[in-house]
Amino acid sequence: MAERLRVEMMETGGWGGIHYYVYGLCNALAVEPVDLVWLTHEQHELKERPHFFPLAHVFRRENYLRTLGRLWRRWRQSRPKILHLQSLLAPRKEVLLFALCRLMGIRVVMTVHNVLPHELRSFERVLYNLYYRLADALILHSEQNRRRLLEMVPGLDQRRLHVVEHGNYAHFRDLELDQQVARQQLGLPPQAQVVLFFGALRPYKGVDLLIEVVGPVRRACPAALFVVAGQVLVGEGAQYERQAAALGLGPEDLQLRFSYLNTAQAIAYVCASDLVILPYREIYQSGVLLWAYSFGRPVLATRVGSFPECIEEGRSGWLVDKEDVEGLQQALIRILQDPEALVRAGAYARQLSDTRFGWAESARQTRHIYEALVDGGRA
Secondary structure, X not given: OOXXXXXXXXXXXXXXXXXXXXXXXXXXXXXXOEEEEEEEXXXXXXXXXXOOOOEEEEEOOOOHHHHHHHHHHHHHHHOOOEEEEOOOOOOOOOHHHHHHHHHHOOEEEEEOOOOOXXXXXXXXXXXXXXXXXXXXXXXXXXXXXXXXXXXXXXXXXXXXXXXXXXXXXXHHHHHOOOHHHHHHHHOOOOOOEEEEEEOOEOHHHOHHHHHHHHHHHHHHOOOEEEEEEOOEOOOOXXXXXXXXXXXXXXXXXXXXXXXXXXXXXXXXXXXXXXXXXXXXXXXXXXXXXXXXXXXXXXXXXXXXXXXXXXXXXXXXXXXXXXXXXXXXXXXXXHXXXXXXXXXXXXXXXXXXXXXXOOHXXXXXXXXXXXXXXXXXXXX
């Protein structure tokens, strides 16, 4: 009988989008012929959720070299064949991790969630270029991202790049709520048409563009209520509050709710909504899109990054040009004035979540990447 692959999945933060992604992938890989361990933070967010694989609480606030020493001692015992990197611990220093893996004969698979950080620091382009060359295999979530990576790292062997779909969040449907129950829980009016922006707030996500269209859309669609819910990670919430006040928007038009959303809260907001909006200026791939699809909500998004590959126009959602405030406004009015189309698109989005974005196929492809590395060096 062939030896099962020993894989360790490294996710360092213990919270947020990548953490949720890794949880779904690990549960799907648990039914594959892989011995998998998830290396995560000691205070990770999903500790109460069911999981079908062992966890190792490796990461904490401490000196980087101490963490690296802990990994070295661990790997002397566990002898993994593959380290699958989902996030980095310290971008300035991670070349040491690659060196340790090379020394111990561990193949490195790296999921490229973002080709480059959205708030790019001067040194990061050079470092990420190096890490992409050092990794044995790279997983991306769209053809567009594969092309962007090849443009950034000329001469990179294309055989090392693999496009694997971002999976859904159907495994959280035990927390799903009826729309009216969700609205009651969140203090939202029962008869409104709720247009939702949720998740971490950062300038590239275009919340300022969304605020610009609230007034005109409300005049055309009086039942519309815009809700922005999430933690401000870059910038200040006050800037959005000032913008809304300058436009004369009140809580009956726009509600700004700035706080971190745990799993249950994020799902409640999606369930309370009629439409999820993503007016992003740029993106690689968005977990928010998959949250919306997983709970049967259509999306209105901009033609950036992976969105055109994931959104079927008029079926699972709608697309507008980036930074086109007039186009965004007109699209919102058209969509909100056809509530039956919203319901149909939501149902189809849920269907897509369960078929195209199901985890089983993504896990199967990921396992084949592991096997190719072990059998032949680089995938």
